[in-house]
Amino acid sequence: MLEFKTVKIEMPEDCNVILGMAHFIKTVEDLYEALVNAVPNIKFGIGFCESSGPCLIRHEGNDEELRQLAAEKAFEIACGHSFIIFIKNAYPVNVLDKIKSVPEVCTVYAATANPIEVIIAETERGRGIVGVIDGLRSKGIETEEDIKARKEFLRKIGYKLG
Numbered sequence: 001m002l003e004f005k006t007v008k009i010e011m012p013e014d015c016n017v018i019l020g021m022a023h024f025i026k027t028v029e030d031l032y033e034a035l036v037n038a039v040p041n042i043k044f045g046i047g048f049c050e051s052s053g054p055c056l057i058r059h060e061g062n063d064e065e066l067r068q069l070a071a072e073k074a075f076e077i078a079c080g081h082s083f084i085i086f087i088k089n090a091y092p093v094n095v096l097d098k099i100k101s102v103p104e105v106c107t108v109y110a111a112t113a114n115p116i117e118v119i120i121a122e123t124e125r126g127r128g129i130v131g132v133i134d135g136l137r138s139k140g141i142e143t144e145e146d147i148k149a150r151k152e153f154l155r156k157i158g159y160k161l162g
Contacts, residue, residue: 034098047074
C-alpha cells in the first residue's frame with residue numbers, strides 16, 4: 001500500500017514557517033534554545049513528531065497561539081521525526097543557521113511566509129515527507145525594472161546598504 005496526501009499549511013498574519021526533519025526527542029528543546037538565542041524578541045511555536053516510543057507530538061514555544069498551531073499542524077503532518085516552527089518578529093534568514101546547527105536536525109524542507117503544501121507518502125509502516133510546494137509557479141523572468149525594485153526593497157527593509 002502506498003498513498004500520497006497533502007497537508008496545507010496557511011500562515012497566520014506576519015508569520016513564517018520552517019519545516020524540517022530531525023531525529024531525537026530532545027530536538028524540541030534544542031530548537032527552542034536555538035531560536036531564543038538567535039533573535040531576542042522572536043515569538044514562536046514548535047511542533048515535533050516523535051516517531052518511536054509513544055509517538056507523541058512534542059511541543060514548545062514562547063507564544064501560546066503559535067505553540068498550539070505548531071502542535072496541531074505537526075499532528076496533521078505526522079511524519080517521522082519532522083518538525084514545524086511558526087515564527088513572528090523574525091524571518092527565517094535570522095534563525096536558519098542556528099536551526100541547521102542543532103545536532104539532531106537532518107534537513108530543512110522549507111522556510112517561508114508563503115502558504116505551503118507538504119506532500120506526504122504513507123505506507124503500512126508509516127508516513128514520510130516527499131517534498132514541499134512553496135508558493136506559486138513562476139510567471140516570468142525579471143526585467144531591469146524588476147531588478148531595480150528588488151534592490152530598492154532589500155535596502156528599504158535593511159538587508160542591504162543604501
